[in-house]
Amino acid sequence: xxxxxxxxxxxxxxxxxxxxxxxxxxxxxxxxxxxxxxxxxxxxxxxxxxxxxxxxxxxxxxxxxxxxxxxxxxxxxxxxxxxxxxxxxxxxxxxxxxxxxxxxxxxxxxxxxxxxxxxxxxxxxxxxxxxxxxxxxxxxxxxxxxxxxxxxxxxxxxxxxxxxxxxxxxxxxxxxxxxxxxxxxxxxxxxxxxxxxxxxxxxxxxxxxxxxxxxxxxxxxxxxxxxxxxxxxxxxxxxxxxxxxxxxxxxxxxxxxxxxxxxxxxxxxxxxxxxxxxxxxxxxxxxxxxxxxxxxxxxxxxxxxx
Numbered sequence: 001x002x003x004x005x006x007x008x009x010x011x012x013x014x015x016x017x018x019x020x021x022x023x024x025x026x027x028x029x030x031x032x033x034x035x036x037x038x039x040x041x042x043x044x045x046x047x048x049x050x051x052x053x054x055x056x057x058x059x060x061x062x063x064x065x066x067x068x069x070x071x072x073x074x075x076x077x078x079x080x081x082x083x084x085x086x087x088x089x090x091x092x093x094x095x096x097x098x099x100x101x102x103x104x105x106x107x108x109x110x111x112x113x114x115x116x117x118x119x120x121x122x123x124x125x126x127x128x129x130x131x132x133x134x135x136x137x138x139x140x141x142x143x144x145x146x147x148x149x150x151x152x153x154x155x156x157x158x159x160x161x162x163x164x165x166x167x168x169x170x171x172x173x174x175x176x177x178x179x180x181x182x183x184x185x186x187x188x189x190x191x192x193x194x195x196x197x198x199x200x201x202x203x204x205x206x207x208x209x210x211x212x213x214x215x216x217x218x219x220x221x222x223x224x225x226x227x228x229x230x231x232x233x234x235x236x237x238x239x240x241x242x243x244x245x246x247x248x249x250x251x252x253x254x255x256x257x258x259x260x261x262x263x264x265x266x267x268x269x270x271x272x273x274x275x276x277x278x279x280x281x282x283x284x285x286x287x288x289x290x291x292x293x294x295x296x297x298x299x300x301x302x303x304x305x306x
Contacts, residue, residue: 001031003296004289005059006078006209006245006276009047010134012037012063012147015281021289022050022058028290034061036078036276039100041090042145048086060086062093063209065100067189071235075214077192078207078245078274079199082299090202096190101147107185108148114183115153119162129156150177168285196240205299207243207274208236212258217249219257230265237269242300248277248292255292272300 007021008014016024018035025033033056035047044060051058060081067074081089109126116124127138133152134142154172157163163172176182199206214232215222222229233244244266246259263273275294280286 001057001296002029002293003032003275004030004277004279004293005032005034005061005080005274005296006036006063006247007033007279007289008037008063008281009035009043011035011040011043011145013149013151013280013284015284015287018043018047019050021279021281022047022054022056024289025051026054026056028293030056030289030293032057032059032296034059034080036061036063038063038076038147038149039065039097039104040145040147041094041097044089045086058086060084060089062097064093064097064195065187065189066192066195068192071232073192076209077195077199077241078209078276079195079204080207080274080299081202081204083203090199090204092198092201093204096194096198100190101144103188104148105144107187108150108153110185111150111153111182115157115162118181119157119160122160122162124156124160124162129153132156132159192236192239192241200240203302205242206240207245208233208241209245209276210247210249210278211244211262212247212249217254217258219254222258223261226261226265229261230269233266233269233271237271241271243272243274245274245276246294248288272297 009016009018009021021035033051035043037043041060041062048058062079063076064079065076079093084090112124112126112129129152130138130143151169154169158165196206212222215225244262246262249255249258275292275296277288277292278286279289
């Protein structure tokens, strides 16, 4: 089936609601899709219903932020639950996510307070930020289900005209965090063993996303350090990771080169492969749902899991 299994909605840092993503996926001719919001599965059931009404297959999924000190891995892992009911799935994974969601909201409120000190003449509030992000009246239950990020603060400050409209997120991070205009806040994240244990307990599969990012998507460097890639993938496999994502690296040429090497090295190690573009929706700077897709071979037999 033609798939794109790495998409984000407004429940994390995407620009579209799940129903809008399902509509766009159907118009583009995709067969199998997954909303993989950061540290939340709050949009999964809405997405599944919207996809079903359009003849699409939706896989319950999420993307979990992790930190692994053993290998200095500061990135994410994708979780897929293909044999689960979208309305009621992955209880152990969701328990882990609830902790992450609470920490994310605490960080946002801390940073917002820092912004209030920086802009004392501007009426900034969490409730107003919520309305700015969702377009809805403030709802505490929904606020707790959303995975709040620094992107939300960036967009809110831009909407409040606290920062220049032409400033992008990269520039915002450099000016406000690297230069110390906003106070620092360290977000605690689970390690890989904890995440793998929860996902496998829920009969899910764990996939490494966009592994080329660890080489800054530099094709030449990645090929030169292909042995490091092999060793890193071996570590992940021993840690219980099931699959590797073939990813959209901003051009057809670069994607083919990086994904070709990743497939060549990962396949003998027993990984399966998913396809994902990490789409964040129109106006986000990462509207890539139409850029990358692939013929997904399906999830492996669980007997083959190491």
